Amino acid sequence: MQYSVVKKSDLDKIVLRIDAEFYHPDFIQLEKKIASLEATTVRKAHGELDCSAFYPSIVEYYNWERIGMPFLRVDEIQDGLLNLTGDTVFLPILIIDENKNTIAHCYPGDIVIAKGGNTIAKVALLTDEYKEYTACRDLIILRTKELTELNEFFLWIFLHSEYGKKSLLRTASQTGQPHLTIEAIYELLIPKFSTVFQNRFEKLHLTIRRQHAAALNSYKEAEQILLSEIGLFNWKPEHQLSFVKRFSDIKSADRIDAEYYQPMYDEIVEKVKDYRNGYKPLGDVLKIKDKNFVPKDDVTYKYIELANISANGNINGIIETEGRALPSRARRKVNTGDVIVSSIEGSLSSIALINDDLNNALCSTGFYVVNSNTINSETLLVLLKSPVGQLQLRKGCSGTILTAIGKEKFEKIILPEISDNNNLQKEIRQKISEMYQVKAISKRILDIAKRGVEMAIEQNEEEATRWLNEEVESRCQISM
Numbered sequence: 001m002q003y004s005v006v007k008k009s010d011l012d013k014i015v016l017r018i019d020a021e022f023y024h025p026d027f028i029q030l031e032k033k034i035a036s037l038e039a040t041t042v043r044k045a046h047g048e049l050d051c052s053a054f055y056p057s058i059v060e061y062y063n064w065e066r067i068g069m070p071f072l073r074v075d076e077i078q079d080g081l082l083n084l085t086g087d088t089v090f091l092p093i094l095i096i097d098e099n100k101n102t103i104a105h106c107y108p109g110d111i112v113i114a115k116g117g118n119t120i121a122k123v124a125l126l127t128d129e130y131k132e133y134t135a136c137r138d139l140i141i142l143r144t145k146e147l148t149e150l151n152e153f154f155l156w157i158f159l160h161s162e163y164g165k166k167s168l169l170r171t172a173s174q175t176g177q178p179h180l181t182i183e184a185i186y187e188l189l190i191p192k193f194s195t196v197f198q199n200r201f202e203k204l205h206l207t208i209r210r211q212h213a214a215a216l217n218s219y220k221e222a223e224q225i226l227l228s229e230i231g232l233f234n235w236k237p238e239h240q241l242s243f244v245k246r247f248s249d250i251k252s253a254d255r256i257d258a259e260y261y262q263p264m265y266d267e268i269v270e271k272v273k274d275y276r277n278g279y280k281p282l283g284d285v286l287k288i289k290d291k292n293f294v295p296k297d298d299v300t301y302k303y304i305e306l307a308n309i310s311a312n313g314n315i316n317g318i319i320e321t322e323g324r325a326l327p328s329r330a331r332r333k334v335n336t337g338d339v340i341v342s343s344i345e346g347s348l349s350s351i352a353l354i355n356d357d358l359n360n361a362l363c364s365t366g367f368y369v370v371n372s373n374t375i376n377s378e379t380l381l382v383l384l385k386s387p388v389g390q391l392q393l394r395k396g397c398s399g400t401i402l403t404a405i406g407k408e409k410f411e412k413i414i415l416p417e418i419s420d421n422n423n424l425q426k427e428i429r430q431k432i433s434e435m436y437q438v439k440a441i442s443k444r445i446l447d448i449a450k451r452g453v454e455m456a457i458e459q460n461e462e463e464a465t466r467w468l469n470e471e472v473e474s475r476c477q478i479s480m
Contacts, residue, residue: 043186045150048143055102062089072135074114077124078310111142116179118307121168125156154198161453197461204449211442215435222431230416265395275416283411289369293333295323302361309350330362337377340367345403348393374419378432
């Protein structure tokens with residue numbers, strides 16, 4: 001049994017914690033290790049923290065045409081990076097101006113941190129893709145413009161390292177759902193290393209971004225191949241503010257919400273039906289694996305949940321634990337080649353391909369697990385993440401408390417009949433394979449960078465520098 005003996009005078013006075021977990025021996029040791037080095041805090045280094053306050057509902061003003069200013073949410077933090085996708089929301093400048101006292105702004109070089117839920121402590125460094133961003137209430141902004149003794153690239157990778165991540169999680173408030181607080185992050189203890197050592201992480205961050213961009217380009221090429229084949233390349237859904245529907249349509253659909261009748265949903269269906277080789281319902285093309293699997297208490301499983309799926313179909317941050325510790329929703333077994341598709345509105349783009357490493361893993365019942373004998377997994381991934389899949393998934397969602405697409409609606413989604421086009425599928429498979437290969441390099445560099453920081457803390461920066469050079473050059477074939 002592990003325990004700590006803590007004097008009353010040593011109880012934390014920043015977040016007023018008296019719970020035993022805060023003083024777990026691992027956390028005490030971590031704090032002592034960083035404190036034994038020359039260290040500073042976010043406050044002492046002149047970092048500034050901010051967060052959006054309560055603002056009225058602005059969902060109706062969301063747009064996905066990149067008009068206005070990016071409105072960052074937790075989903076924009078993927079694989080340690082800022083990742084703006086087709087699902088990224090933009091807000092009109094008028095709405096931002098009307099809420100200027102409640103919606104926080106952030107800028108290139110700032111760091112955003114997810115403050116709660118199952119994405120707590122996810123971190124990204126904002127790039128210069130846009131001159132200015134806004135952030136939702138679920139993100140804490142760490143402004144780095146006035147930083148002294150630390151630079152934003154080192155701070156970014158430190159917060160990803162074991163020491164930084166655990167330091168963040170340790171400070172999480174335990175009232176209700178754990179969440180990070182601004183005051184606690186201000187007092188986060190951060191080791192100080194030489195400017196030369198810290199600057200190394202700027203190049204690593206840039207290299208990771210380049211790899212990430214190359215992976216994204218491979219995916220876009222795969223999607224372009226597919227959409228060009230079915231006549232949807234450059235087609236954009238248009239959200240209309242007003243339209244007319246007949247009462248008979250409403251009665252037959254048994255739906256009265258206006259969103260369900262958006263013309264773009266009918267338009268995408270008609271586009272698919274016009275495909276020269278025909279179409280079929282999803283239920284006729286795919287096998288849906290929905291049989292419940294009951295995990296054994298004493299067996300260790302890998303478990304995938306919605307938060308583990310990145311925008312381009314990568315699966316990151318899964319947990320491995322014994323069956324007795326798994327949540328009750330861990331009831332779907334997946335195998336190599338399966339595609340998992342989120343059924344929950346708000347995360348419908350969380351679709352991923354299961355590789356060999358995750359064979360026999362479990363996933364949440366919030367996913368549909370599908371495969372096909374006629375469409376390869378890579379093509380299926382792109383098809384369901386394209387407007388063909390996404391718009392039909394969105395239209396099929398229903399419910400009040402938890403809005404999701406049921407199996408009956410899921411099976412009725414129509415797909416273009418591309419099963420006989422082997423050359424098309426081979427091209428898409430090649431592009432998606434390239435994407436995964438490049439993403440693997442990106443992840444490898446990120447892991448090396450994290451370990452480099454940990455090694456500098458545990459040994460010294462000279463040894464960490466030597467190791468970083470060797471690992472990046474030998475394992476990633478990239479010169480430092």
